[in-house]
Amino acid sequence: MKNRLKVLRAERDWTQADLANALTVSRQTANAIEKGKFDPSLPLAFKIARLFNLTVEDIFIDEEKI
């Protein structure tokens, strides 16, 4: 699933390690989610949304809708 994590992270000048720390996941996991290789669970997706003060739909793109 595509997402805007890289852009959102860059806007805040955060590294992947910063993001991983904030989400309490490994850097490997933060990287895999950002690259769209791994889809996070709903709780983690909501956690990401809360971190950026956005909704899940603002961050993750439902490719089937496109």
Place this chain on the structure above:
Amino acid sequence: MSNIGNNDGGCDQHRNVDILPLALWTLGWLASTVLLRYGTEYIWDYLPIYSIIALILHLLFGAAMIVVNIKYLSQLDELQRKITMDAMGITLGVGLIAGIAYEQLEDIKLIAFEPSISHLIMIMAITYVVSILIGNRKYK
């Protein structure tokens, strides 16, 4: 960046998975296996009471290793857990398929020796390690 994550209960600690307890209990279990196998033969000369104690010790170490492994899995984040569980699933499948096929080899006279469980354990260990490596590479 200094303080991200404050809107989620201040969870800005990096995930810290402690593998040492699992490694130590696995070593303990291996040591108890060696004691059970070779202690019987070389230390207490098949005296049943010592063999029973060594067997109970071996089973207790095994049970502790399982509990510590479950705790270790709960410490992993969801991707790490997926990679580990996938590797465990593949290992179980390979172990079952290879184990049954290997056991048949002697019955159908394709090998002359009796199949040993240690060979199966080696196949399962190699399968697990390779599966973990492939999983990590896939999500790199």
